[in-house]
């Protein structure tokens with residue numbers, strides 16, 4: 522499916538929106554209706570500003586990769602691809618995307634991250650438990666083709682617009698939409714103050730947690746399971762509506778080495794700053810990451826180095842980490858010609874915590890799409906456990922809430938099936954003045970419930986910090 526070498530460099534800046542439309546309408550001889558993806562360079566605005574200024578225009582999306590060289594903001598949904606009932610959710614999205622691309626008039630060349638890009642994600646489990654209304658706005662998977670998208674890629678900025686045209690379409694009207702959009706984007710921004718935190722309600726008491734952890738540890742010692750990742754959630758209430766753009770801004774500022782993502786669904790927004798890549802595909806290059814094993818940051822430099830050294834040499838954390846390495850190796854093996862995975866992890870430092878990290882680099886065989894790789898990899902034992910089926914069953918039966926999109930894959934893909942997915946941790950669901958935050962930890966035979974509780978406490982900090990709740 523993937524064309525070799527991917528989409529390459531481009532002259533969109535030389536082709537006006539008008540000309541792109543005229544080229545597309547030429548195809549209307551064979552088809553009654555076609556899809557267009559119009560791209561225009563635009564220089565004066567960042568993805569975050571676009572996000573702020575389009576608040577009233579529809580549901581928004583936001584994505585920043587850890588280096589920040591790719592940032593995407595989008596508004597409105599031209600298409601919403603959701604898995605069809607009874608079909609494999611990744612396969613179903615793939616088929617719908619291929620069908621769309623068949624009808625879409627694509628430029629011969631384009632810049633990565635512009636043109637037809639799907640952005641979205643999948644729930645942790647292959648279904649959403651609708652007995653609880655927390656996730657009622659979210660499906661088991663949804664990939665959105667935004668009406669408007671602003672892409673910052675390697676220092677250049679582009680505006681993409683998606684539309685359907687037929688022989689009755691007034692091409693000038695479509696080209697004028699760019700002028701209208703640029704007017705909206707030139708308006709000044711109103712800064713909104715972060716709200717004050719009023720209460721934090723851990724639905725899960727420590728006693729509940731301890732009982733659950735002991736049950737998991739016993740199950741592991743009885744050898745019915747090797748590792749299981751268990752999570753808790755907390756509801757945080759604020760004194761007024763949470764302004765998403767300001768939260769994103771703080772995440773970008775504070776959570777270095779992390780992806781920042783948002784997906785709005787009417788009044789709900791799923792938002793997070795995660796360090797964990799699930800998979801990136803660029804041409805035939807694959808990148809993945811094993812991230813598991815956690816400690817805090819030290820207060821002094823010496824203290825910090827000591828904690829890092831202890832983490833690198835801690836048997837329990839190394840075991841927790843190794844399950845992820847082994848599983849990722851096995852999962853990608855059938856799809857790659859060769860891969861490179863170092864034997865020992867290194868430290869991945871974040872603002873409030875540090876992890877054990879093993880990078881994965883591989884050369885893909887030609888026939889795998891990123892959606893297939895996501896399907897194979899998700900959930901890794903960093904979020905599910907080992908063996909996968911037993912761990913998922915344990916989570917489904919014992920964790921006292923539905924994870925929804927927490928710990929699921931979130932990201933984007935393009936017309937070549939190049940793209941990137943992260944794991945949606947360090948995340949929360951925001952509705953008006955309320956945020957439901959999630960944090961989990963890997964349980965193995967030597968886990969201690971108290972220490973794991975503390976680990977999840979520090980994993981709430983990135984979100985609390987972004988919401989202004991940890992002064």
Ligand SMILES: C=C(O[C@@H]1C=C(C(=O)O)C=C[C@H]1O)C(=O)O
Nearest residue numbers: 813814815903946960961962963
């Ligand atoms: C499950 C989470 O994090 C995962 C669990 C980790 C661990 O237990 O050491 C480390 C990184 C993540 O893979 C979370 O942050 O909610």
Ligand SMILES: [Mg+2]
Nearest residue numbers: 814815962963
């Ligand atoms: Mg851990």
